[in-house]
Amino acid sequence: MAGLARPATPRQVTASWLTQALQASGVIEPHIEVGSVRHEPLGGGTGVFGTLARLVVDYTEPNSGPTSMVLKIPTTAPENKAVGLALGLYVREGQFLKLMADRTPVNSVGCYYNDMDVEAGEFVLLLEEIRDLEVGQQTAGASVAQLEIALRELAKFHAAWWKNPELAQMDWLPRNDSPANLVVVPDIMRNAMVVVERDWTDVIGREAVELGKRLAGQFDTIIKRTGEVAHTMCHGDARLENMFFNADASRMKFIDFQLVIHASPAQDVAYLMGSSCDNDTWDQHGSRLLKLYHDALTTAGVTDYTWDQFWYEFKLNSLWAVAAPASMVGTFDVGDENGKILARKWMERGWYIPMATGAHDVL
Secondary structure, eight states: OTTOOOOSSGGGOOHHHHHHHHHHTTSSOTTOOEEEEEEEEOSTTOOSSEEEEEEEEEESSTTSSOSEEEEEEEOSOHHHHHHHHHTTHHHHHHHIIIIIGGGSSSOBOOEEEEEEETTTTEEEEEEEOOOSSEEOOTTTOOOHHHHHHHHHHHHHHHHHTTTOTHHHHOTTSOBTTOHHHHHHHHHHHHHHHHHHHHHSHHHHOHHHHHHHHHHHTTHHHHHHHHHHTOOEEEOSOOSGGGEEEOTTSSOEEEOOOTTOEEEOHHHHHHHHHHHHOOHHHHHHHHHHHHHHHHHHHHHTTOOSOOHHHHHHHHHHHHHHHTHHHHHHHHTSOOOSHHHHHHHHHHHHHHHHHHHHTTGGGGO
C-alpha cells in the first residue's frame, strides 16, 4: 500500500497500521478497523533471516477478520540480513506467495498482506497462524510418518513445475549457480570449514571433516553442477521446522519460502533428510523413503526422471546440503539454547548422509 511504512520491529505494528494493511489487501471491509493488537514473541529466537511475532487482534466489529496472525519482517542481526539481501531471500518469499502458491498443489501457509521494497531491503508479511496443526520438531527429529507425507507432498510440489519454461523467465527465482551464490556461498563454506574442523570434529568424525575440506576446495564446481540439473521449482528449505502436521501425520502444511529455488528435486529430498532425519531412522528406512519419493514423483506425472539419475543427484545434493549446517555453526548467530541444539542435530545428521551414501564418489 502506497505510503504505508514497513515496520522494522513488531512494536511498530499498531492498530492503525494493521487496519490499513488488512483493508488494502481486502482481508477486512473498508468500514472495519482494528481495535487493538497485542504482540507476542514467536519462533524461539531460532530464525536466522527473519523476525517473527504473533499478533492477537480485536476488531471494532466481532468476527470481522482473523483474530491472530504471524508478522514476518527482516532479521535485526546485520550480518544475517546482509546475507539474506545478497541471496534474494526476502523477494523470493514475497514473489512465491504472490505468484506461485496458488498454482502449487500442496497446502501452504495463507498470506494476508505482502509488501516489499527490494532496494531498501524492507519487507513485511502478515501470515496465517496455523492453529489446527503442530510445527515439526526438528531438534527431536522427524517420525517416519512425517517423512513419508513430506516426501509425497514434495513430489507433488516438484511435479507441478517440472521442466516448466516459465521458471527460467523469473528473474527472482535463482538456480544454485546464480552469480550471487557463486560469489557468496563458496567463501561461506571455506570459512565455515575452519570452525567445523576446530570445533566439530568430535561430533561428525574426522572422515567427514576431511570430506568437507575437500568439498570446500571445489564448492564453486559443486554449485555449478547442481545448477546444471535444475529441473523444477523446489521449496529450498524443506526441513521439519518449516512443516506443520496433524497428530498422525496424515495432513501437513508448508511454511517459509525464502529459499525457493529452481533446482533438482533431489535438493529438497537431500536437505530434508540431512536436516530432519535421525541417523538411526536413515539406517532403517532411508532407502525405502527415497524410493517412496521417486515413485510418488512418477505417479504425479514425471516419467523422464530415472532412479539412477535421481540417486546421482541425491548424492550430489547431499554434498551441497552440508553448507547449511556448516554455515550455521561457522557464520551465523544461532540464537538461543534451542538454536544451539538445532545446530548440533543438523551437524550430526547433515554430515551423516553423504558419508552413509558414499557421496564422495561423485566429487
